[in-house]
Structure formats: C-alpha cells, structure tokens
Amino acid sequence: MPHDLVAGPGPWTPPLAEPLPRALCTDCGLSRTPMAKACGQACQFLRPDYPALESRVHGRARDPDRPDELHFGPFRRMLRAAMSTPREGAQWTGIATRLGERLLETGAVTAVLAMAADPDDRWKPRPVIVTDPADMAACRGMKMGFAPLLALLEPAVAAGHRRIAVIGIPCQVHALRAIEAELGLDRLYVVGTPCSDNTTTEMFHRFLDLLDPDPASVTYLEFRADFRVEIRHADGRVRTIPFLQLPISRLPSDFFPLTCRTCVDYTNVLADITVGYMGGTGAQWLLVRNERGEELLRLIEPETALSAPASSGRRAGSVKGFIANTERAAGGLPLRRMPGWLRPLMSWLMPRVGPKGLEFARTRVEMKAAESVLYLRQMAPRRLRSMVPAHVWALVAPYGLAPRDAEQPVRPPRG
Numbered sequence: 001m002p003h004d005l006v007a008g009p010g011p012w013t014p015p016l017a018e019p020l021p022r023a024l025c026t027d028c029g030l031s032r033t034p035m036a037k038a039c040g041q042a043c044q045f046l047r048p049d050y051p052a053l054e055s056r057v058h059g060r061a062r063d064p065d066r067p068d069e070l071h072f073g074p075f076r077r078m079l080r081a082a083m084s085t086p087r088e089g090a091q092w093t094g095i096a097t098r099l100g101e102r103l104l105e106t107g108a109v110t111a112v113l114a115m116a117a118d119p120d121d122r123w124k125p126r127p128v129i130v131t132d133p134a135d136m137a138a139c140r141g142m143k144m145g146f147a148p149l150l151a152l153l154e155p156a157v158a159a160g161h162r163r164i165a166v167i168g169i170p171c172q173v174h175a176l177r178a179i180e181a182e183l184g185l186d187r188l189y190v191v192g193t194p195c196s197d198n199t200t201t202e203m204f205h206r207f208l209d210l211l212d213p214d215p216a217s218v219t220y221l222e223f224r225a226d227f228r229v230e231i232r233h234a235d236g237r238v239r240t241i242p243f244l245q246l247p248i249s250r251l252p253s254d255f256f257p258l259t260c261r262t263c264v265d266y267t268n269v270l271a272d273i274t275v276g277y278m279g280g281t282g283a284q285w286l287l288v289r290n291e292r293g294e295e296l297l298r299l300i301e302p303e304t305a306l307s308a309p310a311s312s313g314r315r316a317g318s319v320k321g322f323i324a325n326t327e328r329a330a331g332g333l334p335l336r337r338m339p340g341w342l343r344p345l346m347s348w349l350m351p352r353v354g355p356k357g358l359e360f361a362r363t364r365v366e367m368k369a370a371e372s373v374l375y376l377r378q379m380a381p382r383r384l385r386s387m388v389p390a391h392v393w394a395l396v397a398p399y400g401l402a403p404r405d406a407e408q409p410v411r412p413p414r415g
Helices: 037-042 050-058 093-105 133-139 149-158 170-182 201-209 291-303 316-330 343-354 358-379 381-387 390-399
Strands: 077-083 110-116 121-130 163-168 187-192 219-223 227-231 238-242 273-275 284-288 304-307
Touching: 050 093, 050 170, 077 093, 093 110, 093 133, 093 187, 093 291, 110 133, 110 149, 121 149, 121 201, 121 273, 149 163, 149 170, 163 170, 170 187, 170 201, 187 291, 201 381, 227 291, 273 291, 284 291, 291 304, 316 358, 316 390, 358 381, 358 390
Parallel strands: 110 163, 163 187, 187 273
Antiparallel strands: 077 284, 077 304, 110 121, 219 227, 227 238, 273 284
C-alpha cells in the first residue's frame, strides 16, 4: 500500500470505498461509508430543509428582515479580514488553514479533515486527516474537483478522534450537519468555504489549456471580485484576464455539472464560520455564524487585520443580464457573443462601475439562485419543489421568476 494512503507522518488518507451510484451527486463521501443509507436525508440535492438545519446549528433560521440574511444565511458578524502575515501558498492570506492550525495547536481538536493536493496533480483535491499543525500547510491553495471528504469521518473516529474540525464546501457541510448527531463526537468545528461552480479536475485542465499557452506552469488561479481572473506561473509571471475575455463559449456544455448549476448554498450557511472572498473587496470575507464561529475567530484575531465590509454599485443590471444569458443556455440556444470590439471597453468598465464588496456578493448569490431555478426547470423539473427552498424564490422574485403551480416549495418531513 502506498505510504500516502496510511496513517503516518504528514496528512494521511485511509483507503476509501468506491462511491455508490447516485443522481446529482458531488461525492461528498457519505455514500462511501456505512452510513450510505443516510444520503436520502442528508444530500443537499434531494430535499434540503434549511430552516430546520439552520435552527439546529445556529439556534435560529435566517431572518429575512435582518439585512443580508436572506442572501447569506444566519450570521452574527460579517468582517473583511486578512492575516497580518499572509501564508505562502495560500489562496488569499491563509485564514482557513490557519484556523485548522490553531485548533490543533490549542488542543481544541485532535484532527482536522481537509483537502490537500494530490501528489500527482496539484489541482486535484485529496481528502486528508491532519493531526499535526505543521501539516495544515499542505492544505493551502485552491483545488478543483470533487473529493469524498466525509468518507474520512469513520476512520478518524476509529482512530480515537472525538474532537474534530472539518473544512469543507457547502454540499459536504450540508451532509455533515444532517448526520452530525449520529457521529458521537465530543466536539465538532466546521469551517466553510463558499462554492458553486465546481467541476471535475479533468475538465478544469481543459479550461487551463484554453486559458493559458503554458498551462503546466500555472500554480495559482483565482476568480477575483474585480471581474478578473488572476493567474500565477511557477517562474513568477502574473497575468490577469477580464471575465468577459474568458474562453467560456469554447467549453463543453457539461463543463459545470447540473449539481453545481443548481446549488442553492453559495455561502455555506451551515458552517460555524464561512471564510470566503466575495464580500472582501480584495481581502477575505468572514461570516461568523454562531458562538462556535466566534470561538474560531478568537483563535486568530490577534494575528488578523479586521474591518467592516464595504459595499458599492448596483447589482440589478448584472443579474438581469446573467438571467437573460442563462435562459438561452438552459434552453439549449447558443449564447450571444459580445462583439470583439466591445469586450475591451466592457472589461475596463466593469471593475469601475460594477458592484463591489457586499453588493458583489449579493450579485453572485442572486445569480446562483436564478441559475438553479432555470436549469432545474429545463433539465430536472420534478426536482424543483424539493430542491429550491422558499428563500431562493424570494431572491429571484424581483427578476420576475416565481414558482409555478407544480413548483411551489414543500417542506421535507421531519423525523
């Protein structure tokens, strides 16, 4: 057995079972465990009950009358944040991995479940169990693809870990919260990162091939809040590419799977703390959601620069344009390509007049809400009633999207 698949020095991945066949599955890892039968209740893409889970995790569901909770879920505080000393190799400044380090350093947990890079592909995520704070450095940076993080729960518990932290994306965290009570843990901390537009690692390599003439040397890629993609190369070169000049029209139609096109939880609302960038205006963006999230923030507060998030611009025009294009794409019609002469002008204009900070975050959440409705209507209409919660319909209502008779949301049965 290869050394990196067994417990030992460094982050480790135990042998994992194969996933069971599931429709609309992002392989969170639950189907690879003895709790596979729980997928029917735990999966985000079947019958999510966000009000119930939010109440269980945070003590209350989102309050539509409280500013921004309809968009971002329950929270106590929102902050713009950056590590005072950015961590080398981090996607931003390293807040998420630093939280894992501090939890291990202080003994709050004995294991952190997170993602490291596959030894053979820096972009491919590999779920790992980390027990040494120094090994969290291996989890820095973006990975693109699906990885069965929750499959590590059983081996972590079998190894004697009862105080665990999980750093995961929304579909992983949703399933984790659904089965949390059955794990028998003494303590669980959940650090969430936003996610919506995931794809397979193989598809991501196709994107890199189209994006850069030297894809093998790319070491960093980030979709920034200034409407540009930043690319860094191993030799130190840095490129920025406006969103409007990305080769999206040259990607295959299934580049983003239906799961990610219909994700209704961009901001990871069931985490104790969400660590992202959308509302950070060039820095990171924190949503402290409950008391455990406050505890996590206290661990790094002395070494973190914190400030209030900014917000400017208006989102309505951007969202309306996105909806128009998405309606054409979901209907199988070709997207209208912007004339080549207009692209440089719009690429210059968007970062200057487009939504920024929290308004940018609201824009992306509303875009994802509309995308979920439109793609489900076209490709899986019978799932609309169970997959699209009431708060998503509220987000898209200003744009003329409303549930039809057969689409009225239903609350999942309790128990």
